[in-house]
Amino acid sequence: MMKITAGLGHVDDYPAYIHAGADEVFCGYVPDSWYEKYGMDSPLNRREVRYAHAQIGGRNELLVLRSMIDDLGAPAILTMNALSYLPEQYPIITDIVGQCFSDGFSEFIVADPALLYYLNSQIPDIRVHLSGESFTMNPEALSLFDFPTVKRIIFHRHLSVSEIRKCILSAKHCSEFEAFVLNERCHFHGALCASVHCDELSPICRLPYLLGSLSSDASWSTRKMDQDPEVFSSTGCGLCALYDLDHSGITHLKIVGRGNSPENMIRDIQMVKKATTCCEYASSREDFQKAVKSILQYPCSNNCYYSQDKKRHD
Amino acid sequence: MLISSACICALVHTSNGLLECSPEDLSILGFTFKIPFPWKQQILSSKSIELHFYFPKERVSLFLDPHEYTLQIEKQNAYNMLIRLETSSSSYRQHAHELILQITQYTDMRSHMDMAEISSHLVGYPSDAESVFASSIREQMDNWLSAIHPDASWNQISANTALSFMNPALLNAYLHLPAQIFPEPYSSFSHPLMQHIKVLYFGSMICPHLVPDADILLRAFRKALCENLHPVLTLPPVTPGNFDRITDIIGHLLGNLPSRQEISINDWGLLSYIQANFPDAEIELGPLLNRVPRDVRIAYLHRPAACSSLHADFWIHALNEMGIRRASAQCHEQTETPLDLPFSLFLPFYHMNSALQCTLRNAVLFGNRGAESDNTQNCTFPCKSYAFLYPSFLHMIGKYNTLWGFDGNSLSNGSYVQSLMGNSCDRIVLQLF
Numbered sequence: 001m002m003k004i005t006a007g008l009g010h011v012d013d014y015p016a017y018i019h020a021g022a023d024e025v026f027c028g029y030v031p032d033s034w035y036e037k038y039g040m041d042s043p044l045n046r047r048e049v050r051y052a053h054a055q056i057g058g059r060n061e062l063l064v065l066r067s068m069i070d071d072l073g074a075p076a077i078l079t080m081n082a083l084s085y086l087p088e089q090y091p092i093i094t095d096i097v098g099q100c101f102s103d104g105f106s107e108f109i110v111a112d113p114a115l116l117y118y119l120n121s122q123i124p125d126i127r128v129h130l131s132g133e134s135f136t137m138n139p140e141a142l143s144l145f146d147f148p149t150v151k152r153i154i155f156h157r158h159l160s161v162s163e164i165r166k167c168i169l170s171a172k173h174c175s176e177f178e179a180f181v182l183n184e185r186c187h188f189h190g191a192l193c194a195s196v197h198c199d200e201l202s203p204i205c206r207l208p209y210l211l212g213s214l215s216s217d218a219s220w221s222t223r224k225m226d227q228d229p230e231v232f233s234s235t236g237c238g239l240c241a242l243y244d245l246d247h248s249g250i251t252h253l254k255i256v257g258r259g260n261s262p263e264n265m266i267r268d269i270q271m272v273k274k275a276t277t278c279c280e281y282a283s284s285r286e287d288f289q290k291a292v293k294s295i296l297q298y299p300c301s302n303n304c305y306y307s308q309d310k311k312r313h314d
Numbered sequence: 315m316l317i318s319s320a321c322i323c324a325l326v327h328t329s330n331g332l333l334e335c336s337p338e339d340l341s342i343l344g345f346t347f348k349i350p351f352p353w354k355q356q357i358l359s360s361k362s363i364e365l366h367f368y369f370p371k372e373r374v375s376l377f378l379d380p381h382e383y384t385l386q387i388e389k390q391n392a393y394n395m396l397i398r399l400e401t402s403s404s405s406y407r408q409h410a411h412e413l414i415l416q417i418t419q420y421t422d423m424r425s426h427m428d429m430a431e432i433s434s435h436l437v438g439y440p441s442d443a444e445s446v447f448a449s450s451i452r453e454q455m456d457n458w459l460s461a462i463h464p465d466a467s468w469n470q471i472s473a474n475t476a477l478s479f480m481n482p483a484l485l486n487a488y489l490h491l492p493a494q495i496f497p498e499p500y501s502s503f504s505h506p507l508m509q510h511i512k513v514l515y516f517g518s519m520i521c522p523h524l525v526p527d528a529d530i531l532l533r534a535f536r537k538a539l540c541e542n543l544h545p546v547l548t549l550p551p552v553t554p555g556n557f558d559r560i561t562d563i564i565g566h567l568l569g570n571l572p573s574r575q576e577i578s579i580n581d582w583g584l585l586s587y588i589q590a591n592f593p594d595a596e597i598e599l600g601p602l603l604n605r606v607p608r609d610v611r612i613a614y615l616h617r618p619a620a621c622s623s624l625h626a627d628f629w630i631h632a633l634n635e636m637g638i639r640r641a642s643a644q645c646h647e648q649t650e651t652p653l654d655l656p657f658s659l660f661l662p663f664y665h666m667n668s669a670l671q672c673t674l675r676n677a678v679l680f681g682n683r684g685a686e687s688d689n690t691q692n693c694t695f696p697c698k699s700y701a702f703l704y705p706s707f708l709h710m711i712g713k714y715n716t717l718w719g720f721d722g723n724s725l726s727n728g729s730y731v732q733s734l735m736g737n738s739c740d741r742i743v744l745q746l747f
Binding site (some may be wrong): 008011015031032035037039040041050051052053054055056057058059060061063064065067068073079083084085086087090109112113114115117118121135136137138139140141143144145156158159160162163166167187188189191192193194195196198199200201202204206207208209210211212213214215216217218219222246303304305306307 | 316317318319320321323324325333334335336338347348349350351353366368370373381392393394417420421429430432433436437439444445446447449450451452453454551552553554555558581582583584585587588602603605606607608609610611612614615617618621622623625626627628629632637665666667668670671673676677681683684686687688698699700701702703704705708710712717
């Protein structure tokens with residue numbers, strides 16, 4: 001059965017997520033030494049906010065998390081997934097990773113190919129989850145960074161299931177493959193996004209705009225998607241594609257959610273767990289989709305991931 | 315008040331070393347923090363505590379000696395103890411009060427205001443201006459281009475100029491023009507850059523559908539070579555569904571031209587393909603692979619000069635081993651440390667973000683920019699007829715599948731451009747749409 005990996009924003013939520021059905025969590029850890037030197041100007045991972053609980057806390061909470069993992073068994077993956085770093089930061093990150101290793105954390109999500117390269121040369125025992133934002137969106141790109149340290153490839157949700165399958169078939173060292181299933185909201189591709197995501201400014205994709213004609217002086221508003229994060233699957237859902245994802249070789253399903261409320265995350269984990277169970281027993285895609293629609297307690301949001309494959313099947 | 319780890323840290327000095335702890339429930343009397351069981355004795359007999367308060371514009375450090383605080387176990391569960399620290403330190407109270415106030419204010423703003431208003435309060439962002447648009451795309455572009463007045467310092471710049479033909483209509487027009495004549499908007503663009511045109515960029519750095527067919531590219535390359543101009547093939551990020559078309563184009567082009575052609579790549583997979591099949595090709599790392607924050611509003615955050623992995627020696631060495639000898643940067647209104655390897659500087663439009671499921675096509679075809687769509691299906695090129703218009707003060711536009719910023723200063727202020735060029739920039743790529 002495909003495993004569920006859920007975004008963890010606060011260490012206290014770990015037991016509840018695991019009991020809800022998550023097999024793994026991923027979380028950000030930013031040591032004080034990083035904040036001391038760089039503040040929010042140069043984030044260590046993709047959560048650049050000060051006021052929301054988007055990271056677990058200091059080393060004390062990392063150690064507490066370790067004790068929870070030792071008890072409940074579901075691993076935690078730490079995110080070091082900023083798109084790029086200052087030259088001086090690569091050895092600093094290596095030291096942070098080394099400290100995390102000594103605290104029992106050896107798997108990290110990485111999006112910067114330079115960081116992957118650096119860590120591969122400095123810490124051969126590291127296990128990297130190559131982020132969908134690493135700009136590796138085809139088999140040939142993955143082959144360039146197919147180091148023995150890369151344990152898992154995370155696919156961006158803008159790839160179709162058939163494209164994901166092609167990438168999986170070409171992977172040599174890697175044995176785990178992860179796809180987004182819920183809550184990744186953005187229309188734009190994370191690897192191609194240079195916007196700031198901070199407390200002070202909204203992301204560029206949220207700025208007001210009009211659609212304008214190039215040949216006349218007309219311009220008009222277009223419909224904005226209704227995205228209420230409180231509503232299940234409102235910000236995007238790939239549940240109907242689980243059967244195809246499973247058969248394409250996907251081993252892990254990602255529920256985005258760092259910064260979301262724990263109640264919503266638990267709800268989402270439980271829904272995905274039910275859906276993966278349906279997938280386990282379904283004999284066909286149609287069988288699965290019928291089953292999953294019948295067990296979901298919430299109306300379909302129609303914000304469907306992987307719908308390009310759906311259209312082909314239809 | 316529950317508080318995030320990015321606001322405050324408590325470094326507890328113990329006989330066993332330092333433990334970095336995140337305060338949780340913060341008040342002016344003290345705070346709680348979790349500790350794992352093995353650290354209990356060490357923490358309870360701590361030697362001192364160093365507090366770091368992080369405010370938006372400064373960090374404040376405060377040392378507490380053991381006589382200034384008390385520690386008590388408040389509760390425990392299966393995984394940790396919750397320790398409560400209480401202190402009567404007036405400095406602590408002052409800073410804690412300030413932090414709590416700040417967080418409370420931010421939380422209140424989030425519940426009562428939209429993000430534009432919050433930005434206005436926090437960083438002086440002109441939220442009212444978000445409702446002011448140019449009357450049309452055409453007017454917006456005219457306003458930008460008419461405000462360009464190159465100053466005398468432009469005469470000191472001696473790099474070659476490249477013209478970008480990302481717009482397929484420009485390329486088609488170029489193919490039908492006499493030698494050394496370029497299509498609008500380049501032909502009427504009066505600027506010192508136009509005196510040094512030596513390079514032409516054909517193709518697209520953002521969208522596989524905008525890469526012309528191989529026969530058109532071949533004609534363009536041959537025409538450029540006849541005119542003693544240096545053509546560069548520029549290629550976008552490519553998903554598996556589009557990969558074969560792009561590699562067919564590369565194969566056809568390089569198979570019919572002298573071997574040492576230059577290709578500007580924005581995809582690691584295409585790099586791998588070209589290295590394996592066309593080892594003589596000269597490769598430029600395209601702008602999308604030089605990733606720094608580029609945001610039209612970044613000046614409001616007062617961040618230091620941008621710097622990317624391309625400034626790291628080990629990475630430049632690795633890229634050299636991959637056959638990359640030159641890179642790209644973009645003018646984007648923020649100071650950026652110049653690269654140390656030969657590079658091209660793109661201006662005045664700079665890339666901010668792109669969609670693989672084209673947001674422009676989705677808006678035109680489905681009335682909804684966020685619709686899920688197939689990025690491999692044949693495209694009808696709505697980008698020929700439409701673009702996203704943004705509030706005038708932002709200087710940005712949604713053209714093709716990309717949001718672009720416009721750095722008008724880059725075409726007026728030569729000294730600014732020189733500061734971005736450093737010693738290694740030998741080419742300025744003029745990107746007009």
